[in-house]
Amino acid sequence: MSRITCFLFVFSTLFIGLPVDAQERVAYTTIAEAGADYQVQGEYRGAVRIGGILRSASGLQVIARGEGKFTANLISGGLAGQGGKLDEVIVLEGATADGGTTLSAEGYTVTLADGVASVTNDAGKKIGKLRHIVRQSVTMGMPAPEQAVVLFDGENTDNLVDAKVTSDGLLMEGVLTKELVKDFRLHLEFRTPFMPNSLGQARGNSGVYIQRRYEVQVLDSFGLEGVHNECGGVYRQKPPAVNMALPPLVWQTYDIHFRAARFNEAGEKTANAVITVYHNGVPIHTDYELTNKTGAGQPEGPSAMPILLQNHSDPVRFRNIWLVHLDEDATQPELKTRNRLLEKSE
Template identity: 65%
Template sequence: MRLALDGSATTRFQKPPLNPVFTFIVGATVLFNGANTEKFSGGKLASDGALLAGVLTTMPVHDFHMHLEFRTPYMPLARGQGRGNSGVYIQQRYEVQILDSFGLAGANNECGGLYQQTAPDVNMCLPPLAWQTYDIWFTAARFAADGKTKVASARITVLHNGVPIHSQREITAKTGGGKAEGPKDFPINLQDHGNPVTFRNIWLVNGEGHHMVAEIAPLPCPALRRAGWRHRFRYWSAGQ
């Protein structure tokens, strides 16, 4: 697939939006720009200045848009889940898988999958050692006043290298070994699975105004339209 091979659909180096379209405009929090790791618990840097996997954000998350860039290592002798394995564990409950899945079918335990729950709509994984992007829009599950009864499941939209792989997807339960669902918010875990996966250019905007993509110029219009997205006033939207 040409988009995956040459990176033409990438959102690499994208900066936080100055005027994000959210219900609550609170601005972007830069979590990591290469300067320090103070926004992460247990943060350590690789020799090239990238952030190593195995960290938690110092703040819990609820509804947000997050941008991050990741790189999987070259592990030619490894196979399956032992090949560039990491993940973005939202609220330590819901994992968007990171894996060297270049050229694979795109299963629910491969790169871009909601781990062991939902496969990505398309496998947009680049080869190992290439920097890749996730743009994630997340709305937390809602619970009744008793704190036990779930009244609405969490929802997620994910762009992988600029292409929608989940559009307002319902997350029906926690994934894998994640924490049990509940009303309490928890941090994001950039999972350490024993492989040297690294991260850079991580920022987050809080707020629920769900699934608006603000001025991402390189996005492939046909791919977005096929996924049911609409364009209006310079914005792509998967919402109503």
Template identity: 50%
Template structure:
């Protein structure tokens, strides 16, 4: 066999191996994209769940997002965590991965912030200036979690039954599943809702624990696992596609979270013409995210505006999102 033939054979073999490697990689990515690992309780959620979460130290907070297959993203907040010291300025995001029981975060060029987590409770690292830091993992709780309904409130769900809900059903934990709306209709009100998002590390965007709280079945406050994300108007706390929250207060998945909503319905004249927009003030986990926001019209999937009361809907979106301690006070 001459040198030319040998060279062609080698190039052909190399090409075949390259294509095979590429196909294998694409196949692996496709298989990963189809993964639907969904966890409803922390005890079952695995090692990645133990790493993800919130870490805080002196004038610095970090949110670690699990992305599946021992991959993560760390989001650095100067001053502290969102709603607890963050200065609201630009965030620093660094990807990382776990190997040999250590999760490491570093930029591709080795410059900038770096960090590592070795025990699931402590994050250590250095800033871009070389200053060392040590952060401890915390589990935040909403200050209004477990809030008792005041005198005169209508208790919509307390764990005993789902009778107040059309199509409502509970699971073995006596939690209300998403995908139902109240039988009773409401005008102006204050509403307290507590919700639990699943841990779905391979899911992305709107597939990551999607639900929503609809006021009057017309205006949605989005419910979504947006932990560590930008806080857009279609993410958790957003008045869906209308207004982004002032700050992304989404806790990590499998943490109980709260919405406290003060709602004033749209007003109409005798001819049925709208004269005032509906108004909503919303607190997410006790932090103000919308103040007296005028909602210009129904959000996506919402019922048409009318001078009539409407239901509270806990949107079902194919995701196992659950609710507890739901009550409402009508404003007379």
């Protein structure tokens, strides 16, 4: 089923300064059914005069908020992972009316039509133009090396517990690996649903629970601040270095290098677990020491345990999942990426 519905109250005032609305909670898993708002939302790239200076590299993130409403981030320097200054964004708000979408902030008005964002100042003078793009992770489709354990290739689920596969060959959330892991390298690809009427933790929530102890959050965090409980965050411990979340329904990648915590013969921890995470090819955690389990994770211990892809009642999908067990004495290999961290695909 590609569209899931229920009812909830969305407290919009906490996020976009609009009155509280009662909206139908929806979860679209295909672009074909996502509706007109999905065609407007997404990433735009171009040149805009920001602060009186023409920025040849500028980015725009347009986030759907349900029922034709949107927020957006106008970013100097480009998009996330491509030089964008995410700590200096200009936040715009607006809606679709009479067939057009207009967003505004003090000094800026953005008009969206046919995949083009035209930017004007308060005097109505055109100061920029951006075009809608769809980016792809440079590690997308990374093949499993010869020594890898393939967890899911679109068909075979022999290495998984309680696996459910959609009719189009995608793995559903709520699955456990049969493999018990200590030190490893993991590649997986995931896609969050389009849930425009939902906010925060109710918007495309899942997680990669390493050893069922440590969670790397999966969430539709496109255009958000990038905190510990958003996509790429080590849950309740550490936010990602940069919020690399792409728009919903766009495939994304995690490449994770993990070194398990060390314990002596008495069962005392002698070294913290260490994790490195690349989100869409960009390092967001580098040799981070996990101080303890995260959230509702299982207690730390010396035993190898499986990986859980969390079921948080949202239809998150996975594909191309494999892992390589590493020698406990080996160092974590560096993931080699191209000069351009993300590539544009039309």
